[in-house]
Amino acid sequence: MPKKMGVNSKAEEARARRSAVESERKEREVREREEQYWQEAEGPKSRAAKKREEESEKRAEAAARRAEARRLAELEEKEIDKSIKKPDKKANRVSPPVPKVTEAELRRRREEEQAQLAKKAEDAKKKQSRTAAEEEYERMVSVTNTNRDDSIIEARSVEEAIAQMTVADNLPVDRHPERRLKASFKVGNWLHLFFLFCDDPMHFYGFPLNSCS
Incomplete structure (x- = not known):
């Protein structure tokens, strides 16, 4: 095998x-x-x-x-x-609730409004008073100074007073001068006595002032 x-x-x-x-x-x-x-x-x-x-x-x-x-x-x-x-989810949203105003908040707002109105009224009053004061001052300043008035005559004697007197050109003609002669004489006497009295007052002690009339 x-x-x-x-x-x-x-x-x-x-x-x-x-x-x-x-x-x-x-x-x-x-x-x-x-x-x-x-x-x-x-x-x-x-x-x-x-x-x-x-x-x-x-x-x-x-x-x-x-x-x-x-x-x-x-x-x-x-x-x-x-x-x-597709629906708009934002459109379907519920708007947030408006916060509630308490009674204290309303009272505070009213007080603030009243304070503002009072302040405005006070400012208007002060402005009016200031305007009135300015107008019064303007009137006081605008008063004519009579110390410099040309129509007032300052003199130390009768002659100076007569010299400073002026007669207007447009006065009518005096047709009866004799009627005013006596009055002019009295005025002259009074002026003379006045200046004498100013110079020496004791000289006229007991002197009747109507003696020149």
Whole structure:
């Protein structure tokens, strides 16, 4: 009985690789023969047929692009409609409640308003008083100074007083001067006695003032 020998792994691997390569070669030959058969059955394609196929492909691509554009436009319109129909949450919000005003706050506001009105009235009163004071001062300043009035005669003697007297040019002619002679004489006597009295008052002690009448 012969002795059993071990299996050579390397030789087995080489044999398997060769078998795989051979199988692949045979399959490729079969495919090539099939393709050649169908090409021979169809016949060679003309240039016009190839051009028609290219144009058909281009039209198909353009139609596909238009369809995609329409789809995107419709999708955008739907999104816009949703945003329009969507209720505004901010509009439905309840406005914050108005803070209540207490009685003390109302009283304080009334007091402030009254104080402002009183202040305005006081300012108006002060302004009126100041205006009245200014007007009074203006009247006092505008009073004519009689000390410098030219119509007043200042003299130390009868001669000076007569010399300062002037007669208006437009007076009517005195037709009866004798009627005023006595009165003029009395005035002259009084003036003379007045200046004598000013010089020596004791000289006229007990002298009747009506003696010159």
